[in-house]
Amino acid sequence: MRDARADIRRPLGARLWLSGGWLTLLVLGALLAPLLAPHDPLAQDLFAGRLPPFWQDGAQRGYPLGTDSLGRDVLSRMLYGARLALVVALVAGTLTCLIGATLGLIAGYYRGWADIIISRIVDIWMAFPPVLFAILLIAVLGTGLTSIIIAIVVIDWTRFARVVRAEAMTQSAMDYVASAQVSGRGHFSTMLTEILPNVLPTILALLTLEMGIAVIVEAILSFVNLSISTDSPTWGGMIAEGRTSVHQAWWVLVFPLIALFLTVLSFSQLGEGLKDRFDPVLR
Amino acid sequence: MSAQLSVRDLSITLQNGVRILRNVSLEVGAGRVHGLVGESGAGKSMIGKAILGTLPHAMNVTGGQICFGDVDLMAMAPKARRTWIGANAALIPQDPLTALNPSKRIGPQITRRLVDILGWAKTNAKARALDLLAEVQITDPARVMRSYPHELSGGMRQRILIASAFAAEPKLIIADEPTTALDVTVQKQILKLIAQMQAEHGTALLFVTHDLGVVSKVCDTMSVLYAGKVLENAQMRRFFTHPIHPYSRALLAATPTYSNPTGSLAQVPQKVIDGVEQDIRHHDIRNHI
Numbered sequence: 275m276r277d278a279r280a281d282i283r284r285p286l287g288a289r290l291w292l293s294g295g296w297l298t299l300l301v302l303g304a305l306l307a308p309l310l311a312p313h314d315p316l317a318q319d320l321f322a323g324r325l326p327p328f329w330q331d332g333a334q335r336g337y338p339l340g341t342d343s344l345g346r347d348v349l350s351r352m353l354y355g356a357r358l359a360l361v362v363a364l365v366a367g368t369l370t371c372l373i374g375a376t377l378g379l380i381a382g383y384y385r386g387w388a389d390i391i392i393s394r395i396v397d398i399w400m401a402f403p404p405v406l407f408a409i410l411l412i413a414v415l416g417t418g419l420t421s422i423i424i425a426i427v428v429i430d431w432t433r434f435a436r437v438v439r440a441e442a443m444t445q446s447a448m449d450y451v452a453s454a455q456v457s458g459r460g461h462f463s464t465m466l467t468e469i470l471p472n473v474l475p476t477i478l479a480l481l482t483l484e485m486g487i488a489v490i491v492e493a494i495l496s497f498v499n500l501s502i503s504t505d506s507p508t509w510g511g512m513i514a515e516g517r518t519s520v521h522q523a524w525w526v527l528v529f530p531l532i533a534l535f536l537t538v539l540s541f542s543q544l545g546e547g548l549k550d551r552f553d554p555v556l557r
Numbered sequence: 558m559s560a561q562l563s564v565r566d567l568s569i570t571l572q573n574g575v576r577i578l579r580n581v582s583l584e585v586g587a588g589r590v591h592g593l594v595g596e597s598g599a600g601k602s603m604i605g606k607a608i609l610g611t612l613p614h615a616m617n618v619t620g621g622q623i624c625f626g627d628v629d630l631m632a633m634a635p636k637a638r639r640t641w642i643g644a645n646a647a648l649i650p651q652d653p654l655t656a657l658n659p660s661k662r663i664g665p666q667i668t669r670r671l672v673d674i675l676g677w678a679k680t681n682a683k684a685r686a687l688d689l690l691a692e693v694q695i696t697d698p699a700r701v702m703r704s705y706p707h708e709l710s711g712g713m714r715q716r717i718l719i720a721s722a723f724a725a726e727p728k729l730i731i732a733d734e735p736t737t738a739l740d741v742t743v744q745k746q747i748l749k750l751i752a753q754m755q756a757e758h759g760t761a762l763l764f765v766t767h768d769l770g771v772v773s774k775v776c777d778t779m780s781v782l783y784a785g786k787v788l789e790n791a792q793m794r795r796f797f798t799h800p801i802h803p804y805s806r807a808l809l810a811a812t813p814t815y816s817n818p819t820g821s822l823a824q825v826p827q828k829v830i831d832g833v834e835q836d837i838r839h840h841d842i843r844n845h846i
Contacts, residue, residue, distance in 0.1 A: 385614045449656035450666075452611045453721075457670035458643020460636065471660040 290547040293540035300537060304356040311350035312336050315507045319345035324523040342512075342526040343519050351507035352530055358508050359537065361419070362492045366426035367485035373427065374434025375477050381435065382442025383465045393439070396432045404429045405494060412500045419502050422495060426488050434480055441473045475549045482545030486538035493534055509534050560624075561587040561761035562608065562729050567621035569603055569612070569785075577603050577616060578785040579840055584778075585729065590755060590762040592772035592793070594808075595782030601765045602651070604782075605731040608763075609648060610638055626728070643674045647722035649732040649751070653714035653739070657706035664702035667721045675725055689720035693750060712743040716750065723754055730755070731763045736771065748775065769812050773797060781805050783833055786840065803829045 303310060313336070322345040328338045339348040381392040408425045415421040445451065446469060454468045455461075489509075496502075496510025509530040516527030562585040569578040578600045585591040595601045606612045608623055608630070623630040625645065630638055647670075650656040657666055667689070668682035677685070683702070690698035693716040706714060715735065722730050732751060736744040752775045755762050764776055772779055772793070779796055781789045781804065789802040800806045807825040 449650040449652055450658045452606075452609075453648060453650060453656055453718075454658075454669075455611050455639065456609045456642060456646070456648050458640045458674040460639070468658055472658065474660075 287547060289543050290551070293543040293547065296536050296540040297544065300356050300533075301360065303353050304360050307350075307353040307357055311347070311353045312338070313347035313350045315346065315350040315354040317346065321345065324519070324526075326523070327525050327529075339529050340523065340525040342515060342523065346507075348512075348526060348529055351512055352509070352533055354507045355509045355512060355530065356533070358419070358502060358506065359489045359492060359534075362422060362426070363485035363488045363537075363541070366423045366430075366488040366491075367481055369423065369427045370430045370484050370488075371434055371477065371481045374431035375438045375473075375480075377431070378435040378438030379442050379465060379470065379473065382439035383446050383469055384461070385443075385446075389439070392435065396435050399432045405491075408491060408495060409498065409500060412495060417500055417502060422492055422502065425495070426491050429491070430484060430487065433484065434477070437480055438473055438477060441476050442469050445469050445472050475552055478552070479545040479549040482541045482548070486541030489534065489537055489541070559587055560584040561589075561626060562763065563622075563624045564604065564608070565622040565624070567604070567607060567623065568619045569600070569607060569616050570619045572615045572617070576785055576841065578607070579837065580621065581782070581785070581787050583780045583787060583790055585761045585763050586778070587728070587761055588759045589777045590752075590764055590775050592776035592779035593763060593765045593782060594767060594769060594772055594779060597767060598784075599782045600785040601767070601782055602733050605648070605733050605763065605765055608731060609642055609646060610635070640674060643670060644725065645727050646729045646731065647725065647727045649715075649718055649722045649730060649735045651734040651737055653711050653718055656718055657714055659706050661705070662702070663704050663706065663709075663717055667702075667717065667724055670721075670725050685724065686720070689724055690717070693717070693720045693754070695720075711739055712747065715739060715743075715747050719747070719751060719754060723758055723760070726758065727760060729761045729763065731765070733765045734767070735764075736766075736768075751775070769808065781808065784837055786833075786837055788833065804833050 319341070322334065322337065322341055323343050325337050325341040325345075326333050327340045327348075333340065337347050337349075339352070341347055342351075377392050381389040408429055411425040411428060412421050415424060442465075451464060451468055454464045459468070492508065493510030493513065496508040497514045499511075499514065502508060512530040513527055513534070516523070516525075516530070520527050563582075564584070565582050566580045567578055567582070568576065568580055570576050581600075581604060583591065583593070583604075593601050593604060603612065603616070607618055610630075612618070618631070621631075625641075628641065630641070633641060657663070664683065664686060667686040668677075668679070671677040671682040671685060672679060686702065687698045690701060695701055695713065695716055701709065701713070701717070709717070715738075719735075735751060736747050739747060748771060751762075751764075754760075755775075762775075764772070766772060776793050778790070778792055780787050780791075781796075781802065783804055789796070789800070789805050791801070791805075796805065797809065800809055804825065807829045811823040811825055
């Protein structure tokens with residue numbers, strides 16, 4: 275019976291296809307930005323300011339998505355912006371996941387003192403308003419890619435700690451954990467070999483969600499001018515600049531906004547899709 | 558008959574002071590089956606967990622002795638104790654659906670103890686696991702070894718857990734209501750299987766259940782537990798013919814029988830319960846002074 279089931283090729287599903295497709299496109303665009311971008315993202319051309327996208331009257335060849343008020347090419351800036359967004363998503367997401375999931379796993383499995391200490395810290399941490407916290411942190415650390423990543427990790431590890439702790443607690447109550455302990459497993463090895471594999475689908479789903487959130491946080495910080503630096507092209511920075519000229523040149527605001535929206539949505543949908551696919555119980 | 562396991566005056570208390578077990582004493586003879594019966598909440602499973610060292614965090618052993626053969630388990634360091642238990646005792650758990658790790662194949666879950674504790678070579682352990690699966694009447698053991706738990710039925714999983722419990726030839730197996738989660742037809746098969754395996758391997762078995770019918774089929778000796786206190790330790794035959802404690806008598810009277818299938822269900826009379834609870838209160842007062 276099992277063999278028959280294994281033979282059925284399950285389709286990937288529209289969710290995984292669409293979200294995976296957009297993210298693949300984004301990764302390719304980011305990697306090949308120097309080849310694909312028609313212009314230097316920082317080059318200004320004041321004579322070519324506020325050019326509309328290609329289908330509107332007055333568009334110029336070579337500026338497919340138009341230019342902003344300083345005459346910088348929107349498409350080029352978006353491609354280079356994707357690089358920063360993806361670096362932040364991957365690095366900040368992974369670090370947040372590692373720290374939060376480790377602490378959550380320890381709290382949920384060992385309980386007792388470890389749990390009390392970690393849970394209290396999480397409670398206190400979550401009482402800070404996150405965006406304000408991030409702005410404060412950046413103000414202290416100074417702007418720059420590293421500061422952004424540190425700020426995201428510092429704010430968001432609690433999300434992982436909470437969810438993974440709850441999940442680890444549920445799993446620890448299962449009989450198979452007792453069986454592992456009775457067969458002479460130490461606590462640490464039980465945690466790693468019995469609990470972790472069963473919490474992994476949840477961690478994976480959270481990780482992709484976190485990547486989307488990291489992109490948003492980076493955009494928020496760019497929006498308040500606290501991101502990497504004012505002249506590096508970031509989506510958040512573009513949205514902030516586009517806002518001031520939205521009546522004259524809506525495309526400066528709208529294209530990065532769409533990219534941001536699709537990216538965050540794709541990350542969360544990818545996570546859900548992967549969880550459905552790889553969770554051993556749902557499978 | 559020497560005792561494989563003897564528990565003396567074991568007390569377990571919840572962190573908030575509620576007593577779970579009150580000076581429980583019982584013995585399981587080597588190669589014998591000891592039944593532990595009681596209502597739900599009486600503390601049956603906690604005795605097993607205390608022996609195996611898997612009590613929940615909120616519970617502490619506050620007194621008593623657990624001797625395994627000549628070894629005093631309570632005097633051992635936690636790590637040494639885990640290894641000792643791993644090599645000498647095993648558990649057949651209540652719910653086969655949660656007792657196997659859902660993310661691992663069956664094979665490694667059976668051989669783990671052999672490889673980890675007894676230091677067997679992987680190929681030997683695998684051969685042993687295949688033999689055991691055949692012994693618990695699983696068809697196509699090789700395929701089952703490669704399966705994930707969710708691909709198998711509850712009855713099959715319980716067979717696997719039984720095979721796994723006997724894998725390292727432990728001296729003691731604790732079966733914690735091994736048939737409760739299964740449907741009636743499968744229950745009977747599993748019960749027969751456990752009894753058969755126990756007889757063939759000569760393992761001492763502590764059989765936790767709330768079903769007197771089950772006890773009468775498989776056990777040699779038994780204890781009746783109520784609210785964390787042992788009311789009666791008895792030889793099986795003696796218990797069913799001449800129960801001593803009033804609660805035991807009431808319990809036997811309340812068991813539905815084939816000869817009286819349509820009669821209304823008998824209850825344990827309130828007078829008996831009151832008497833037992835008064836005893837327990839006295840016991841607690843004595844122990845607090």
